[in-house]
Amino acid sequence: MKQYAPIALFTYARADHTQKAVESLLTNKEATESELFIFSDGPKNENKKAAVEENRKYIHTITGFKSIHIIEREKNWGLANSLIAGITDVISKYGRIIVVEDDLILSPYFLKFMNEALEKYKDEDKIGTISAFVPPIPEELPETFLLTYFQCWGWATWKRAWDLLEKDPKPLLRKLRFRKKKFDVGGYVGNYGNLYCQKVGLVDSWYIRYYASLFLQGKLSLYPGHSLTGNNGLDDSGTHCKSSAKEVFNVTCYNQPINLNDIKIQEDAQTFDAFKNYFKGKNGETPTYNRIKSFIRRLFYIDCM
Numbered sequence: 001m002k003q004y005a006p007i008a009l010f011t012y013a014r015a016d017h018t019q020k021a022v023e024s025l026l027t028n029k030e031a032t033e034s035e036l037f038i039f040s041d042g043p044k045n046e047n048k049k050a051a052v053e054e055n056r057k058y059i060h061t062i063t064g065f066k067s068i069h070i071i072e073r074e075k076n077w078g079l080a081n082s083l084i085a086g087i088t089d090v091i092s093k094y095g096r097i098i099v100v101e102d103d104l105i106l107s108p109y110f111l112k113f114m115n116e117a118l119e120k121y122k123d124e125d126k127i128g129t130i131s132a133f134v135p136p137i138p139e140e141l142p143e144t145f146l147l148t149y150f151q152c153w154g155w156a157t158w159k160r161a162w163d164l165l166e167k168d169p170k171p172l173l174r175k176l177r178f179r180k181k182k183f184d185v186g187g188y189v190g191n192y193g194n195l196y197c198q199k200v201g202l203v204d205s206w207y208i209r210y211y212a213s214l215f216l217q218g219k220l221s222l223y224p225g226h227s228l229t230g231n232n233g234l235d236d237s238g239t240h241c242k243s244s245a246k247e248v249f250n251v252t253c254y255n256q257p258i259n260l261n262d263i264k265i266q267e268d269a270q271t272f273d274a275f276k277n278y279f280k281g282k283n284g285e286t287p288t289y290n291r292i293k294s295f296i297r298r299l300f301y302i303d304c305m
Contacts, residue, residue, distance in 0.1 A: 004030055005096045010083050013052045013055055021100060024253075030112060031065055034098075035066050036066075096118050097157060099156065110132055110228045114156045127219065127265065130223075133151045141223075142268065146220040146267055147220065148215055150210070153229050154228065169195050220266075
């Protein structure tokens with residue numbers, strides 16, 4: 001019998017976004033064979049109580065999956081704590097996981113790609129994650145490719161890779177000191193600065209710590225040649241994702257299946273350069289200009305990537 005990975009959906013206070021994410025998941029034929037774990041964070045304050053309750057009212061109406069498990073946090077854990085705890089709980093039992101957040105729109109072929117890739121590369125230690133989101137890069141990309149860079153708008157992993165997460169940013173920063181240009185995709189994405197912000201308490205991001213952990217271990221992320229996810233939250237309605245990110249990350253989901261052909265288990269240097277040049281063109285005229293600009297911008301949508 002084919003193994004379908006459990007799906008973890010992390011949601012908070014936007015019932016309309018959550019509904020659109022779930023409806024897009026249900027366009028995947030694999031949804032009926034998939035277990036769905038919904039993690040609902042508690043309200044940050046009194047002003048958020050009504051929105052959280054509205055969202056929870058909706059998630060209790062969801063059907064169409066093999067089974068549905070709803071975990072409601074009594075207090076506000078924050079996205080980073082909620083996601084780390086939720087993934088750890090699910091992956092400890094199932095060994096693999098597909099992760100989505102409530103502001104994503106998923107292609108009808110998202111689950112097919114994720115499940116096939118999880119199975120195909122389950123024993124390939126060099127591959128740590130599967131990323132479904134691809135920025136709107138103008139060059140034609142390979143059907144699938146591998147990068148050291150990790151995007152997290154719709155992704156999947158195995159327990160062997162999740163166990164590499166280092167929660168303390170201090171050792172990560174120390175080890176990245178002489179590798180930060182590559183970590184910053186050639187100097188055009190402010191990842192190292194974001195990790196420093198994590199250290200000093202300006203941001204709280206699970207993503208930047210996990211990406212750094214994987215990067216330092218030399219792990220690769222598998223991508224499709226076309227984005228299988230889009231973000232519906234670039235409308236200033238969320239905590240982390242702001243409308244300013246539309247310029248860089250606005251894409252339409254690809255509505256065709258992705259073929260998982262055999263590829264060399266190494267970073268695709270040409271595609272990495274395409275990513276680097278894309279971010280260079282979007283984020284600044286020079287690396288120095290970009291680092292300042294990107295550092296400021298990513299303070300506002302740190303967990304979007």
